[in-house]
Amino acid sequence: MTATDQDRPGTTGRSFPVSGPWAAAMDALPRALFLPDLMWAHDMFTGASEPVDRRADPDAWGEAAAADIPLVTQWDDGRNSDAQAGTVPTSSASMPSIVAGMLEDLDASPGMRVLEIGTGTGWNAGLLAHRLGDNAVTTIEVDPAVAEAAREHLAAAGLHPTVITGDGSAGHPAGAPYDRIIATCGMRHIPHAWIEQLQPGGVILAPWGTHFENGDALVRLTAAQDGTLAGPFLRPVEFMKMRSQRLTPPQHPVDFPGDASVSTTAARPPFGPWKAFPFVAGLRLAGLTHVTDRRGDERVVWLYGLADKSWAAVVFQDEVERSTVWQSGPRRLWDEMEAAHDWWQAAGRPGIDRFGLTVDRDGQHPWLNSPDNRVEP
Ligand SMILES: C[S@@+](CC[C@H](N)C(=O)[O-])C[C@H]1O[C@@H](n2cnc3c(N)ncnc32)[C@H](O)[C@@H]1O
The missing domain is CATH 3.40.50.150 (Vaccinia Virus protein VP39)
Incomplete structure (x- = not known):
């Protein structure tokens, strides 16, 4: 902060702009x-x-x-x-x-x-x-x-x-x-x-x-x-x-069986902090969490079922078109993820501010654009 900023009324003690009543x-x-x-x-x-x-x-x-x-x-x-x-x-x-x-x-x-x-x-x-x-x-x-x-x-x-x-x-x-x-x-x-x-x-x-x-x-x-x-x-x-609402992160690989099936995918959902897609994936896919990991030019996305031992892992490489997918357990987590990604793309890749939430006696109901257009898992 410069001396001029310090002297200017309204900015004393802070180095970021705030307007309005606060x-x-x-x-x-x-x-x-x-x-x-x-x-x-x-x-x-x-x-x-x-x-x-x-x-x-x-x-x-x-x-x-x-x-x-x-x-x-x-x-x-x-x-x-x-x-x-x-x-x-x-x-x-x-x-x-x-x-x-x-x-x-x-x-x-x-x-x-x-x-x-x-x-x-x-x-x-x-x-x-x-x-x-x-x-x-x-x-x-x-x-x-x-x-x-x-x-x-x-x-x-x-x-x-x-x-x-x-x-x-x-x-x-x-x-x-x-x-x-x-x-x-x-x-x-x-x-x-x-x-x-x-x-x-x-x-x-x-x-x-x-x-x-x-x-x-x-x-x-x-x-x-x-x-x-x-x-x-x-x-x-x-x-x-x-x-009381914290998630205990799943431990990999000790918690999970190693009998994965292997396939490939061309889908590249945009995971990452403050992006719309992970938020949407959470609305569409119940009982699931994910972890991303970067190793050199490889990006690994892990998906974990919270109620069972299902898991999936996908390795994305910058220049490689099809990525390898491993899936294991009763749920096919990557297949579910691709379906959620297709849904989001078909809806025009809406941002977070196009969604809303209703909370009533029956529970919590996320929606897209208006409360009557619920987003169900
Ligand atoms: C990001 S800090 C809050 C910042 C704060 N409003 C301030 O002006 O500095 C989050 C706080 O929530 C508290 N917290 C977590 N779970 C809580 C709960 N169940 N009830 C009340 N406080 C809780 C944490 O202990 C932590 O101090």
Whole structure:
């Protein structure tokens, strides 16, 4: 950040642009107020996390705090506390531009009551409380140490929203009904308790997806009078998952028999983070997950059935037209994948924002273009 930027009103303390009603809250309440001394700057594209310690390098720490990057603040549910990154990041301060965009999509205004799931550092709850008032905001954090640090940082900033330590999937009935519910952790099911605690006309904004991929899509659901929720997916995002809805990744090859059948394919579905196809594949193919792996000029896609021992693997090479496919188990997972890919192509390769979700008493129903055009597995 240059001296000129620092001096310009409205940008102090951050190095990314935000406009709209949340810009003033972000300027008044910089993310740095909510961060621990030791944190990890996370590169969304490589997946690498570098430690930044305020005690050793305050300038680097300040730059990271002001940058538009996610900062990991806890690994492995707190079991790893040294400077080396752990295995699974389990709490973070999200990218500020994502935080600002979600607050805009939430469309919360003074007079409304808001429930947040996933307090993390407390920054998002602080921004909400700054604009809507302490009494309007309840936030739930499953990890007691994370919740306590957030309470301390909020109090030091002069803010006192209700911070509950517990499982956010139960909501917080004592504060209901809510006009808005915002989740800052990813999920595979919208918890029923949230629907019960939401006002008619209220909104749930949540990172939602399937176990097919780790990515999520931000869904904005509005409650009808009869309690049915429906709304569009807005864009791809990726959040740490709710503790109770995490996927334990399949172990290969020990879990799987080696009696695969071998064939070839000319199909090349576009797998990869923040792409539409993996999201669509998850809607069309129930009980399936995938892992991709690059080895030199080979790209390997592994598919795993979650309820049985089915698996498939495909090796793609840049200059080779037909790829080799291995399939094993009761499901022919690559054949299913090709059918999902054909369906998506025939539909004109729709992006994530052409899909939506309805949540009613019978469950969750993704759709394409309109709620009556359901996408069934
Ligand atoms: C990406 S962080 C949230 C960022 C946060 N909103 C902020 O402003 O810093 C996700 C948080 O969700 C929490 N979490 C995971 N599962 C949860 C659950 N079932 N209930 C409440 N919090 C949960 C994690 O412990 C983690 O702190």
